[in-house]
Amino acid sequence: MAVSFFTAEHDALRATVRRFAEEELAPHADSWEEQGDFPDWVFNRAGELGLLGLTYPAEYGGQAGDYFATIVFGEEIGRCNSGGVAMALAVQTDMATPPINKFGTDEQKSKYLAPAVAGQKIACLGISEPNAGSDVMNIETTAVWDQGEWVINGRKTFITNGYRAHFMTLVAKTRRDGADTGHSLFVIDTDTPGFVRTGKLDKVGMRTSDTADIAFEDCRVPEAALLGNEGEGFKHIMWELQGERLIGAVAGAAGAQRMLDAAIAYAKEREAFGRPIGKFQAIRHKIAEMATLVTGLRELIYYTAFRWDRGEYVVREISMAKLLAGQIGFKVADQCLQIFGGYGYSMEFPIQRGWRDSRLNRIGGGTDEIMREVIGKLEGL
Ligand SMILES: Cc1cc2nc3c(=O)[nH]c(=O)nc-3n(C[C@H](O)[C@H](O)[C@H](O)COP(=O)(O)OP(=O)(O)OC[C@H]3O[C@@H](n4cnc5c(N)ncnc54)[C@H](O)[C@@H]3O)c2cc1C
Known part of the structure; x- marks a missing residue:
């Protein structure tokens, strides 16, 4: 008997993702590549099809599946013939939202995870900076506790989905009462004053995905923006x-x-x-x-x-x-x-x-x- 990690349910999912990629996305791939962009309806439609929360709890609209569901999605979505589209969706499902699912409060999950799973909110992940890519420990973006709010300053670069995103999962160095408290995660709305999109990177490949430079200029976010424990980022x-x-x-x-x-x-x-x-x-x-x-x-x-x-x-x-x-x-x-x-x-x-x-x-x-x-x-x- 052949050993397989995949069940009949995975096979059905594979057929759905393949049909979506080949019939709904691939016909547009050449023109999206030429434009260097793709429309947001891709997220909306992927959400409608139930593809953006394959392993997330049903409570937040997810399918509560196992990791092999993620593998099926990752293997089939590339049939859209645009690596940039596949990557943008992977940032949504497997990079920016997993920390919210794992470390978020119920409130954060309702506000960010559920709409991301539904394809109504687009997510990005802010780790890399102009002076710290591989060396994550030495990021320079700071979040300083001030009068009941976090004040964020710094820069992030190479941020996939950064132009279109409604929220960012961010890592910054935190400071409270004049003392460093280590690295911490935040989830922040991109329409917060002080969140500034400063440029887009022109790239050799993955041309349909947007890759943004972001500046934080005295960006004030509430206490509830802290994701997980302070200092454990x-x-x-x-x-x-x-x-x-x-x-x-x-x-x-x-x-x-x-x-x-x-x-x-x-x-x-x-x-x-x-x-x-x-x-x-x-x-x-x-x-x-x-x-x-x-x-x-x-x-x-x-x-x-x-x-x-x-x-x-x-x-x-x-x-x-x-x-x-x-x-x-x-x-x-x-x-x-x-x-x-x-x-x-x-x-x-x-x-x-x-x-x-x-x-x-x-x-x-x-x-x-x-x-x-x-x-x-x-x-x-
Ligand atoms: C298209 C694209 C999309 C991206 N999307 C995101 C995103 O959504 N969010 C995000 O936060 N980041 C994103 N990134 C950033 C990406 O993760 C970084 O580019 C990557 O981690 C490398 O960092 P760097 O570019 O600063 O290179 P550097 O860290 O400056 O490295 C330069 C070179 O030095 C080498 N080097 C560094 N340290 C060592 C060492 N200790 N030993 C040996 N060699 C070393 C590196 O391997 C590399 O060859 C994206 C990047 C690209 C190009």
């Missing part, structure tokens, strides 16, 4: 990053499989020297090696996800999966582009988009180098 954000890295690995592996499928189909059709190019050993072996790498990666992800879903804090395995997904994803993208020859390099074939989009996985959510540092430390070095 660093620990909370490290936990958040595990989910972010795992969904990044899922998306990276699925993207690599899609590029590989396209390259195999092309290798069967395209002829050179009187035979399909897939009949040349150089191409066949390349494909065999890529199929091996992607299959191995997927199995590591499934096993890691199984343990994560059971509540194990599998930082080592998640870091390995994220590292491999970035490495294998980009290698597969490059070799698949090569199989398409000159057409691979033309803008008419979608492979160039996968090649550009996949590069991000070696940087976003923790770079290859940081993953190696984490793994190295956990190996006792």
Whole structure:
């Protein structure tokens, strides 16, 4: 009997996500890529279909499913042919809202989680800053307790969904009565005075997603904006990053499989020297090696996800999966582009988009180098 992590319910979900991605989103992908943007109805519709709260409690509109539901979503949504759209949705479901679900009060969950699950409010996550990306401990944004409110000052950069978001899950350094109290999380409305969108990053790939620079200029938020315990924000954000890295690995592996499928189909059709190019050993072996790498990666992800879903804090395995997904994803993208020859390099074939989009996985959510540092430390070095 074949071992599978997926049930009939997962299969039904897979069909729904695939239909949404292929029929409702993919037809627009080329024009959205050209505009460098996509409309907010994508969030509304994903919410309507019940896809934005797959693991969240029913009380807040979620489906109360397991992590393999998240995997199904992460694997299928990329069929929309726009990495930027898939990433924007993943920020909503697996990066900005998990801390609210885990650490939020009932009030915060009703105000932010429930509308995010419904696709009515868009979320972003504010960790990175101009002077601190990998080095999260050394962020400079501060929240100072003053006359019953938190006053936030500083800058965030590279914020996915930052232009369109209704709220941000934010990490800042807190100060109370003149003393530092460590890092803390906040959830804040983006229409609060002092929350200023200062620019958008033009990017090599993921072109449909908006990537914002944000400034906090004496942005005053109420006590109720504090998410989780004061001073525990660093620990909370490290936990958040595990989910972010795992969904990044899922998306990276699925993207690599899609590029590989396209390259195999092309290798069967395209002829050179009187035979399909897939009949040349150089191409066949390349494909065999890529199929091996992607299959191995997927199995590591499934096993890691199984343990994560059971509540194990599998930082080592998640870091390995994220590292491999970035490495294998980009290698597969490059070799698949090569199989398409000159057409691979033309803008008419979608492979160039996968090649550009996949590069991000070696940087976003923790770079290859940081993953190696984490793994190295956990190996006792
Ligand atoms: C398209 C896009 C979307 C993003 N979305 C978000 C978002 O929504 N929210 C958010 O908060 N952030 C987001 N990010 C930021 C992303 O997480 C950071 O870019 C990433 O963590 C790296 O930080 P950095 O760019 O400041 O690079 P740096 O930290 O400056 O690193 C520069 C180089 O030095 C290397 N390096 C740094 N420290 C070490 C070390 N100890 N050992 C070895 N090498 C090291 C890095 O690996 C890298 O190669 C996004 C980034 C991009 C490009």
